[in-house]
Amino acid sequence: MFAVEVRDHMMIAHSFRGAVFGPAQALHGATFVVDVAFIAQTLDQNGIVVDIGRAYEVLKSVLQPLNYRNLDDEPSQRRRLRFVIESWQSR
Numbered sequence: 001m002f003a004v005e006v007r008d009h010m011m012i013a014h015s016f017r018g019a020v021f022g023p024a025q026a027l028h029g030a031t032f033v034v035d036v037a038f039i040a041q042t043l044d045q046n047g048i049v050v051d052i053g054r055a056y057e058v059l060k061s062v063l064q065p066l067n068y069r070n071l072d073d074e075p076s077q078r079r080r081l082r083f084v085i086e087s088w089q090s091r
Contacts, residue, residue: 004049005037006056010063014071027072034063 011031016024036059038050 001039001041002043002049003037003039004052004055005035006052006059007033007035008056008059008063009033010067012066012069012071027070034059 009031011029013027013029015027018025036055038055040049043049
């Protein structure tokens, strides 16, 4: 098995609702580091899994709609991020 991994990050702002979150009820920031692995059973005719530059550009384009956003102002993006985080936590 072969793998190529790329990493990027995104910065968002958001707040939580409910007294249980204490000071996090106020607007605050978070930085997420995102790692993606492209995995293949075999290498292609060029001896690679994926062009690492292209893999990085794809990751960057996926994160771009969330980067530097206040998710409180964009409920659809907040739901999208929550889905991603919950999917990761359930692994």
